[in-house]
Amino acid sequence: MKKWIVTSVLGASLLLSPLQAFANIGDQTLRPTMTHSDVRTLQSLLRSKGYFTYSGSYTTYFGSYTKSAVMSFQRAKGLTADGIAGRSTFNKLGVYNVNNAYLVDYAKRFQGTVYKWGGTTTSGFDCSGYINYVFKNSHNITLPRTVKEMWINTGYKVGSQEIGDLVFFSTTDSGASHMGIYVGNGKFIHAGSSTGVTISDMNNSYWKPRYYGTKRL
Structure with a gap:
């Protein structure tokens, strides 16, 4: 009887939806x-x-x-x-119910999409347009449009990264001006102006000195 109960509980837990x-x-x-x-x-x-x-x-x-x-x-x-x-x-308050593993899996589907200034669709993304598209289409979450607005109004600051966190960089002026989604192992996925949607290493010589902060939803 005890074995049946344990098996039933484990089976039920596997039936939970990803969001649960x-x-x-x-x-x-x-x-x-x-x-x-x-x-x-x-x-x-x-x-x-x-x-x-x-x-x-x-x-x-x-x-x-x-x-x-x-x-x-x-x-x-x-x-x-x-x-x-x-x-x-x-x-x-800017924090949501997010399945981080699915978020990252969905984000990776668009690797190779070209960069387009102001772009918000699969014909071309800018960095914040890409983040907006991924959250809207994977979780029906509407985020602020710009990097600066997301830094101010979305999530809460954390000192280290977990999969699904938003990572921000200062590339063109003071403050947050570029962003991506942390995918683990020191890497993040983003729409780069010279690369399109790609996965980059946060610790490389370009991104490490420009890192600005991390926010968790």
Whole structure:
């Protein structure tokens, strides 16, 4: 009997959809008075947008300062201001439910597509047009159009890369001006102006000194 139960549970887990198999920020609804590691990220996201004004360090506790910040943000974005951070609130904060393995697999399908300034279709991409296309067509997620807007409004900053993260570079002026999707092993896929859609090494002599930062959705 025990063996049958274990086998059944394992079998059921394999039937989960790809999106169900990945835990993402926002999958756990955060409520006042609860303690959860995602509360730190929530506070960071709210602070980056000017809503979390508590001067102390981030915590795992969802207290009154966090509730007030969530409600202010919700009102500003036309959401029900209940102070509860669920999927809709996190989406407005720029973090989404993403199957990172599928995202990268989908992104790789367009290797060799030519670069086109302002391009947003498979006839030619610029770097942000490519990222927009991949997210929209793989997950129905609409991201900001430009690199700078995505750096400011999408995801949250992290100090190291995981598959599916957005990696940013400063190539033409100060601040983020180029981007791609991290695919693992120190590499990222992007629409390069001289290469089209290709996979490059973040640590090569060109990209390493121009690396600007990483954001996770």
